[in-house]
Amino acid sequence: MNYREYAPSAEYLHLLSRPMWTSLSGRLAAVLAGVDPAGGVVVEFGAGTGLGTDVLLDTVPDAPVLAAEPSPELRAVLLARLAARPDADRVTVYPAGAADLPLPDRIAAAVGMHMIGHLAPGDRRALFTALVPRLAPGAPVVFNVQPPETAVEVPESEPFAVRAGRLRYEGRGRAEPVGPDRLRWTMTYRTLDGDAEITTAVTHYDWWTVSATTLAAELRAAGASSVDIDGDLVAARG
Ligand SMILES: C[S@@+](CC[C@H](N)C(=O)[O-])C[C@H]1O[C@@H](n2cnc3c(N)ncnc32)[C@H](O)[C@@H]1O
Structure with a gap:
């Protein structure tokens, strides 16, 4: 496997993703509250730099966690961040996308944040x-x-920036339809010292659009006993 779509953005992803998790962490923790650690393994798809892995570890005590991440650059961040946790030995970081991850026979909970659009509908x-x-x-x-629900052109966003030390790290994105339910995103990142651009990076990836309602219907069709939609979150139960 040689998955490199996040190689150019790996330096930026953690810094720029953290603000998205300010409210998401609590909402995800609420869905995971009461998970029985004896129910099996907690699985995470597309773990990225581990912002969701932290929530899993903090919310479901004792259960083993299987965090799958196909990007070697993001895995490096994930492994380094996990190594700083006292409970690091609970987590197996597996180098795979969702389709290639050998699933455990018994699963206590499964999570995939900001990643479902990487999967083709089939x-x-x-x-x-x-x-x-x-x-x-x-x-x-x-x-x-994540919006949009359908494959429509997305004009370039305003840059989103965070500061680390003296430098500002900035990201912006635009997308164009490349199929009936498929977008191609172009993400542009910059590192700035004051107004001076020190470095820049561009990356492209395809994203399959899907609505919360469609995801819910697909999870029901797969045998879920219940499915709840809370805004952008779709939570099904075994
Ligand atoms: C926008 S990042 C989100 C990372 C993390 N879940 C978060 O919310 O901070 C999307 C993640 O999906 C991963 N990914 C890409 N293709 C994937 C696939 N086919 N299956 C699972 N994950 C995939 C990427 O490597 C990346 O880590």
Whole structure:
């Protein structure tokens, strides 16, 4: 496997993603509250730099965690961040995308944040078909969706920036439709010292658009006993 779409943005992803997790952490923790650690393994798809992995570890005590991440650059950040945690030995970081991850037979909870659009519809449904029957009774599986719901052109966003030390790290994105439910995103990143650009990076990736309602229907079709939609979060139960 040689997945490199996040190589140019790896330096930026953690810094620029942290603000998105300010409210998401609590919302995800609320869905995971009461997960039975004896129910099996807690699985995370597309763990990135570990912002969700922290929530899993903090919310579900004792359960083993399987954090899958296909990008070697993001895995480096993930492994380094996890190594600083006292409970690091609970986590297995697996180098795989969702379709290539060997799923445990018994799953206590499963999570995929900001990643479902990386899966083509057939792969997404195949994942749900494999995943839902492995869930312990009542165990949650949670994904989130990101706009737009359909493949429409997205004009370049205003730059989003965070400061680290003296430098400012900035990201912006635009997307164009490349199929009926498929967008190609172009993300541009810059590192600035005052007004001076020190370095810049551009990356492209394809993203399959999907609505929360469609995800919910697919999870139900895969055998989920219940599905709740809370804004961008879709939470099903085994
Ligand atoms: C926008 S990042 C989100 C990272 C993290 N979940 C978060 O919310 O901070 C998308 C993640 O999905 C991963 N990814 C890409 N293709 C994937 C696939 N086919 N299956 C699972 N994850 C994938 C990327 O490597 C990246 O870590």
